[in-house]
Amino acid sequence: MGQMRITIVSNCELSREGLKRLILSxxxxxxxxxxxxxxxxxxxxxxxxxxxxxxxxxxxxxxxMGLRHRGRFPLSPIALLCPDFRLAFVKNGLAAGINGFLxxxxxxxxxxxxxRLILTGQKILPTRCIEHLMGSDVSVLPPDWNEIADxxxxxxxEVGVLHCxxxxxxxxxxxxxxxxxxxxxxxxxxxxxxxxxxxNRTQAAVWAVSRRATG
Numbered sequence: 394m395g396q397m398r399i400t401i402v403s404n405c406e407l408s409r410e411g412l413k414r415l416i417l418s419x420x421x422x423x424x425x426x427x428x429x430x431x432x433x434x435x436x437x438x439x440x441x442x443x444x445x446x447x448x449x450x451x452x453x454x455x456x457x458m459g460l461r462h463r464g465r466f467p468l469s470p471i472a473l474l475c476p477d478f479r480l481a482f483v484k485n486g487l488a489a490g491i492n493g494f495l496x497x498x499x500x501x502x503x504x505x506x507x508x509r510l511i512l513t514g515q516k517i518l519p520t521r522c523i524e525h526l527m528g529s530d531v532s533v534l535p536p537d538w539n540e541i542a543d544x545x546x547x548x549x550x551e552v553g554v555l556h557c558x559x560x561x562x563x564x565x566x567x568x569x570x571x572x573x574x575x576x577x578x579x580x581x582x583x584x585x586x587x588x589x590x591x592x593n594r595t596q597a598a599v600w601a602v603s604r605r606a607t608g
Contacts, residue, residue: 396442397442399423400445401423401446402426403428431462434466441469444512445459445469447462449473449474452475456482459486471493472495474496477496477519477521478496478522492516493511494518495507521569555585555597557571558585558597564579
């Protein structure tokens, strides 16, 4: 295996120099370039063991630079470093050949570990996207949940929200798990409370657990 090395591409000098020093201090080869300088990176740098880490303040800017390098360096893994990522953006980025999506709030130890994994051929996704994928089976519910829906005329989406309430999920978590807006979650919860004739989300969860136990 060739030597693993990382080139940080960022227009923020403080950020790219800081990342470079941290990476070097952990035994990996590292260099840093601005967006303009990166455009002059020699094509001979194309190598599966050479990771291009593109940092930007927003998804669109990061992806535009990442795709520009993907065309020039088809063999090199490319990772984006941004404040956050939307699930739809990650799906499009994966389809376009981006290998990793890293967020600025992650600890450096986790960032370094992620970079090593990407250099070994792994794909790295943001925690938020993984949480969404883990919760994406909420809409596929056991038969007794459908009985609850029939009994109280809950919609399938309301049953999914009720399932999340039993898990103790906050509205923000429910929003991510079901991929719906947080205000929409509130609307569904109000409808659930009305249909179940209960006063709050805890009572709704207790009702649902009791209904399943006796059902």
